[in-house]
Amino acid sequence: MSYRKLVGATALLTVALLGAAVPAGAQAAPALPCSAASTVKEKLPNGTTWQLCWRIHDKAGLMLEKVFVSTKLNPQPVQVLDSIRLAQLHVPYDTGDMEFDDLTDLGMGGYFLETLDGDDCQGGSARVGSDGSGDPQLRKVLCVSAEPSGLAYRGREQNWDENGETSVLSSKQGHDLVLRTISKLSWYEYVTEFRLHDDGQISARLGATGDLAPETEADAARGWPIGKGADYKATMHYHNAFWRVDFNLDGKGGERVDQYDTTLDGRGEMTAKLKTTRTAIAKEGTFSKVNQRWWRVTSQSSKNTDGHPRSYELVTGGDDRYEGHPETKPDVTFSQKNPCDKYASGNASDPECPVDNRTVLDFVKDKEKMTDPVMWVRVGFHHVPRDEDQSPMPMHWQGFDLVPRDFTAMNQLTPDERAGENGNPQPEPSDEPSEPVPSSAQPVPSGAGG
Amino acid sequence: MTRFRQWAWGLGIATTSAVTAFGVAAWQANAAPTAPTPTVAAEQPRVTDPSPLPEAATGRGSDALTSGEVATARAVALTPQLAAEAEDVTGKAGPEYLSAEVDPEAGGRQAELYFYDYKTEKLVKQVVDLKTGKLAKSFAATGMQPPASEQETKTALELLVADPLGQSLAGMDGLVPTAHIYTAKPADQGASQCGKSRCVQLIVQTEDGEFLSVSEFVVDLSGRTVARLK
Structure with missing residues (x-):
């Protein structure tokens, strides 16, 4: 018997026990605090189900609330987010003559929200809901679709035994549940999109299309020639998007924020040693990327079945930092949850709240100790126009990912043949593979409850 | 089904x-x-x-406010005093109605309605308990300018068309205005009162899709004047 075959048998046993460990009724749906019309619940081909409440806010646009995920391996729905939404869209032009706080000067919802049309929701389901205006209209505003996301994973396990070489291939196409709305703010049109991946990742992004601002000519330092010759230079500008993210991991709340930094730490025998350290962020503040820095929001009371605290990691990608305002410089702000903190800038819009609480910097200025952190993520895009921007402008995107870190004990899409492979990667078989004891031999209960 | x-x-x-x-x-x-x-x-x-589904009479939890709930809440929020003493953008009695949103964190169904009173230059927030049908809380403050209503946008375009600065516009036919709230920046020379006053920047699109002006004009809805920036 080959070593791998033995592992396979162990894996089968583990799967059987996994199945048995799911208590009756464990797959009960969470009681979402919204009606059927404002619920999205969809199962992706790999068995992952996302369920949530949605609505349109007149200023913030599409809001997702009470976001739960369950997977084939972890069938009990577990909450990830209390809510996620845009928190500002600040658009300053490089000439310094024009800037807009689109959420609070216009609003992404209400009559700026487009009714889905044409190819807007091809292959998906155009859901009807209130546009969030002061005179609410029921319209087809939310597109829900499931979209292939490429190769989710691939691994070929090769074995050699008396019968020669055999292999087991694990290769799987991934899918995202995609929710999107479109807002038309005069010439620009914005797509608010949330992608809920089948492996538990959540991606938030903003797409911009439509047309360049007309009649905004600039010099060569601030504009780019479009059209024949160099007669007209379209003005360069920024799209500074902010999102508000409120986690509620496993419905227990009270998360902590961790920052990790990796630095050089002397030499090993062959190359540099590196050191990764954690800094607990206990108090409100603003934070920015340096090389090898990242953050995660970590549950203090919910663990996966490996005994590791569940968390989600903030992963940022392409970003242009706008230096023209102090509040657009930090990459991320963590603040204690406060109903008066609504918009990353232009926040003073509620008479119940202080008039001087204007930006994310005000949210954190008293450095309050956080017991319920809210994450404000900023991602900027400096748009240097190009000939191809007309017309309409090809969609350009900006956003970030929330990646599960120890939310479950293993890859949420782990196929049956890999179910036993949790823990120290398998050692190579020795000449006498008498008693291989994979670290995964201990069956684990379903990863849902804690 | x-x-x-x-x-x-x-x-x-x-x-x-x-x-x-x-x-x-x-x-x-x-x-x-x-x-x-x-x-x-x-x-x-x-x-x-x-x-x-047909629209429900009332929503649940974090559902958006239904049109029935908004109608109920508006009737409660517009107290006799507000209706008599406040003024809208056209100068008529009663405040300018701006928006309504649900507050799901309040525990029950609560509607938050926002009005602007052009008489006092105050943003008014009326919180209505939809279960009891009563006004739960009331707030007002100056210096707060949420997005413009459709009536305010229309009024801004009328003021611009009637103003010498808007002479390039031959009437309002076919024009599609977008009104950005404008708050004066420190370097602002033309409309420094904006923020305390309620002002918008108009972007006007013509019937054939052309945009006529960009950021030049600021319409002060409180003062009913038009200013040119720069």
């Missing part, structure tokens, strides 16, 4: 065949050492496509 759009996925038969195809390919991969990499058609899987 759930129904699927035919164009979304054929008739669901395609789903079955795709899954079967993958199953066979996977089985082959397990059996044969040199099995080809399984290929799965990257077709878009279907999602449910529920038929739209």
Whole structure:
């Protein structure tokens, strides 16, 4: 018997026990605090189900609330987010003559929200809901679709035994549940999109299309020639998007924020040693990327079945930092949850709240100790126009990912043949593979409850 | 009753065949050492496509306010005093109605309604308990300028068309205005009162899709004047 075959048998046993460990009724749906019309619940081909409440806010646009995920391996729905939404869209032009706080000067919802049309929701389901205006209209505003996301994973396990070489291939196409709305703010049109991946990742992004601002000519330092010759230079500008993210991991709340930094730490025998350290962020503040820095929001009371605290990691990608305002410089702000903190800038819009609480910097200025952190993520895009921007402008995107870190004990899409492979990667078989004891031999209960 | 759009996925038969195809390919991969990499058609899987439900009389939890709830809340929020003492953008009695939103964190169904009173230059927030149908809380403050209502946008365009600065506009026919709230910046020379006053920047699109002006004009809805920036 080959070593791998033995592992396979162990894996089968583990799967059987996994199945048995799911208590009756464990797959009960969470009681979402919204009606059927404002619920999205969809199962992706790999068995992952996302369920949530949605609505349109007149200023913030599409809001997702009470976001739960369950997977084939972890069938009990577990909450990830209390809510996620845009928190500002600040658009300053490089000439310094024009800037807009689109959420609070216009609003992404209400009559700026487009009714889905044409190819807007091809292959998906155009859901009807209130546009969030002061005179609410029921319209087809939310597109829900499931979209292939490429190769989710691939691994070929090769074995050699008396019968020669055999292999087991694990290769799987991934899918995202995609929710999107479109807002038309005069010439620009914005797509608010949330992608809920089948492996538990959540991606938030903003797409911009439509047309360049007309009649905004600039010099060569601030504009780019479009059209024949160099007669007209379209003005360069920024799209500074902010999102508000409120986690509620496993419905227990009270998360902590961790920052990790990796630095050089002397030499090993062959190359540099590196050191990764954690800094607990206990108090409100603003934070920015340096090389090898990242953050995660970590549950203090919910663990996966490996005994590791569940968390989600903030992963940022392409970003242009706008230096023209102090509040657009930090990459991320963590603040204690406060109903008066609504918009990353232009926040003073509620008479119940202080008039001087204007930006994310005000949210954190008293450095309050956080017991319920809210994450404000900023991602900027400096748009240097190009000939191809007309017309309409090809969609350009900006956003970030929330990646599960120890939310479950293993890859949420782990196929049956890999179910036993949790823990120290398998050692190579020795000449006498008498008693291989994979670290995964201990069956684990379903990863849902804690 | 759930129904699927035919164009979304054929008739669901395609789903079955795709899954079967993958199953066979996977089985082959397990059996044969040199099995080809399984290929799965990257077709878009279907999602449910529920038929739209008629609007409920009242919402639940974090549902958006229904039009019935907004109507109820507006009637409660517009107290006799507010109706008599406040002024809207046209100068009529009663405040300018701006927006209504649900507050799901309040515990029950609560509507937050926002009005602007042009007489006192105050933003008014009326919190209505939809269960009891009573005004729960009331707030007002100056220096707060949420987005403009449609009536304010229309009024801004009227003021611009009537102003010498807007002479390039031959009447309002076919014009589509967008009104950005404008708050004066420190370097602002032309409209420094904006912020305390309620002002908008107008972007006007003509019937043929052309945009006429960009950021030049600021309409002070409180003072009923038009200013040119720069």
